[in-house]
Amino acid sequence: MTTSEPSSEEQPAVAPFSATVPTEPNGPAFAPTVTPAVHSGVDDCIELRRLHRFFGETRAVSDITFSVQRGHVFGYIGPNGAGKTTSMRILATLDLPTYGDALVDGFSAVNDPELVRRRLGFMPDAFGTYRDVNCREYLDFFARAYGLTGAQRRQRLNWVLGFTGTEGMAFKPIRGLSKGMKQRLCLGRALIHDPSVLILDEPAAGLDPRARIELRRMIRELADRGKTILISSHILTELDEMCDAVGIIEQGQLLATGSVEDIQASKQNQLELCLRILNRNDEVAEALQQVPQAAKIDQVVVDGQLVRFGFSGDAKAQAGVVSSLVHAGFEVAEVSARKKSLEDVFLQITEGLVQ
Numbered sequence: 001m002t003t004s005e006p007s008s009e010e011q012p013a014v015a016p017f018s019a020t021v022p023t024e025p026n027g028p029a030f031a032p033t034v035t036p037a038v039h040s041g042v043d044d045c046i047e048l049r050r051l052h053r054f055f056g057e058t059r060a061v062s063d064i065t066f067s068v069q070r071g072h073v074f075g076y077i078g079p080n081g082a083g084k085t086t087s088m089r090i091l092a093t094l095d096l097p098t099y100g101d102a103l104v105d106g107f108s109a110v111n112d113p114e115l116v117r118r119r120l121g122f123m124p125d126a127f128g129t130y131r132d133v134n135c136r137e138y139l140d141f142f143a144r145a146y147g148l149t150g151a152q153r154r155q156r157l158n159w160v161l162g163f164t165g166t167e168g169m170a171f172k173p174i175r176g177l178s179k180g181m182k183q184r185l186c187l188g189r190a191l192i193h194d195p196s197v198l199i200l201d202e203p204a205a206g207l208d209p210r211a212r213i214e215l216r217r218m219i220r221e222l223a224d225r226g227k228t229i230l231i232s233s234h235i236l237t238e239l240d241e242m243c244d245a246v247g248i249i250e251q252g253q254l255l256a257t258g259s260v261e262d263i264q265a266s267k268q269n270q271l272e273l274c275l276r277i278l279n280r281n282d283e284v285a286e287a288l289q290q291v292p293q294a295a296k297i298d299q300v301v302v303d304g305q306l307v308r309f310g311f312s313g314d315a316k317a318q319a320g321v322v323s324s325l326v327h328a329g330f331e332v333a334e335v336s337a338r339k340k341s342l343e344d345v346f347l348q349i350t351e352g353l354v355q
């Protein structure tokens with residue numbers, strides 16, 4: 001094992017801020033990370049700086065850098081095992097990076113975890129098991145843990161119950177809550193100490209459409225109140241309306257960042273063409289590889305008479321494809337083209353790789 005690799009799954013072998021310059025396996029030397037011990041004064045409330053977290057051979061997070069401005073909502077989107085939870089746990093001071101750093105409000109999660117915890121509310125993807133306490137007791141416990149006392153604690157508790165719509169459930173035991181209500185309570189717990197930054201790990205998972213809309217409204221309202229929010233999901237379309245920017249992650253690497261519109265525009269010179277072909281359907285995929293426009297074609301899917309593929313040419317090039325197929329003896333009955341949806345764009349950026 002080299003000095004650059006973690007010695008175990010839980011403890012990185014190299015101290016994250018070692019004075020030596022570790023060398024990335026099969027890669028370039030890393031510059032040592034220098035992290036200010038005091039607030040950097042910048043307007044970025046969340047910042048990942050060359051964040052790496054390896055578990056043995058698994059590169060759960062591999063050189064991720066991005067920042068989120070105050071009052072913005074940033075969507076962290078990727079398939080299962082992409083590295084979202086690992087990055088979020090490091091931000092929430094629940095794990096250490098192998099290299100790099102995560103900053104909250106200018107403070108390092110590695111060097112100043114106490115300062116980070118005071119500023120940050122974390123909503124994990126799994127709810128803790130406190131079955132026999134009621135919602136109010138649960139929130140009260142966390143309010144006390146954060147040092148809130150007296151009237152301030154009561155006011156905060158009442159505000160959180162009201163904001164999350166759980167006041168009607170205040171005296172109900174947690175074991176009796178629906179999934180949606182548990183998610184609301186979990187958000188309430190993350191908000192109880194009035195943090196400036198919220199880290200929400202898949203808060204919409206398992207919610208029905210109405211609960212998702214309500215969650216979206218709450219998140220936008222929190223951002224409008226100045227909170228900075230990092231929110232993860234598997235699904236780009238689930239977050240696009242509430243996020244100021246998104247980052248798409250797969251296999252620990254950030255593949256794209258920017259506003260949803262920018263990411264969509266960068267990939268939308270591609271159309272999806274759909275042809276209905278009445279004969280020789282099993283030959284059409286191969287025939288498309290022979291047409292003069294073949295370089296503009298990708299991801300061909302044949303489904304009975306329907307043939308779908310990505311196409312990056314103009315209308316004249318589309319006509320050329322159809323004409324070539326007709327000349328080759330295919331009976332083309334219908335042609336339709338549509339712009340790629342957000343979901344298509346996500347599938348185009350990611351490759352479905354797991355580790």
Ligand SMILES: Nc1ncnc2c1ncn2[C@@H]1O[C@H](COP(=O)(O)OP(=O)(O)OP(=O)(O)O)[C@@H](O)[C@H]1O
Binds near residue numbers: 079
């Ligand atoms: N404690 C651990 N020990 C070993 N491997 C881990 C550990 N935690 C995460 N991993 C691995 O790191 C990779 C990233 O996992 P992570 O949970 O961060 O992904 P994710 O994007 O949150 O996935 P999901 O959407 O399924 O929750 C996966 O391959 C996972 O198996």
